[in-house]
Amino acid sequence: MGEKLLLIEDDIAIGRIVKDTLTKEGYVVTWATTGLEGLADFQADEFDLVLVDWMLPEMDGLTVCQNIRWQSELPIIMISARREEADKVEGLQGADDYLAKPFSLEELKARIASHLRRWHRYNKKETDEDRSFFEYGLNINWQKELVTLKDGEITLTQKEFALLKLLAKNPNQTFTKEELYQHIWQQAGLEDTHTVTVHIKALREKLKDSVKTPHFIQTVWGKGYRFIGEPL
Structure with missing residues (x-):
């Protein structure tokens, strides 16, 4: 082919x-x-x-x-x-x-x-690049879509994994809720930001990530969210 x-x-x-x-x-x-x-x-x-x-x-x-x-x-x-x-x-x-x-x-x-x-x-990459390791025990296997936290596997929905991947692959870049909705849900606009908020909240809970002292997903007030995980 x-x-x-x-x-x-x-x-x-x-x-x-x-x-x-x-x-x-x-x-x-x-x-x-x-x-x-x-x-x-x-x-x-x-x-x-x-x-x-x-x-x-x-x-x-x-x-x-x-x-x-x-x-x-x-x-x-x-x-x-x-x-x-x-x-x-x-x-x-x-x-x-x-x-x-x-x-x-x-x-x-x-x-x-x-x-x-x-x-x-x-595009001739090492196979190790299919995995990412972060402080506080977060490991992501991108090819297998497998996420572990301190050696325990986390079960994410398709949308939750897509959100994590977009944020983690673009560290420290702030995404608005509109941009996240457009990219993940493939819809042109977002009148109600509740969908994104709910999925970010669920993702944080599974990552055991505090809103006040986050290790992975930080809220940029008035703007959106960004990934702040420190790579190992």
């Missing part, structure tokens, strides 16, 4: 041409037409590279890039009709490359091949 690409493009004509072209090159292409659909596809599967349009319904390409970067360093190519230098600079804040429309399919194929070569070199 060929390398797996995620294409997020709402223009049907462009999306079909790009998908057909890359499929003929031997790639396995998943095509999404909205930002939220693309994010859901990304979280449901493993990909080698993402192609994302800037202007998308439900969630724009920059926000999609931000959500992907919270999880992975895989290559992202932004494709956009915006051609100004300032737009390219902004687009490259989250993406690795920027391709302005209209673009050559040959150039697109060349850029994809180049980024994939670098990604595969970068």
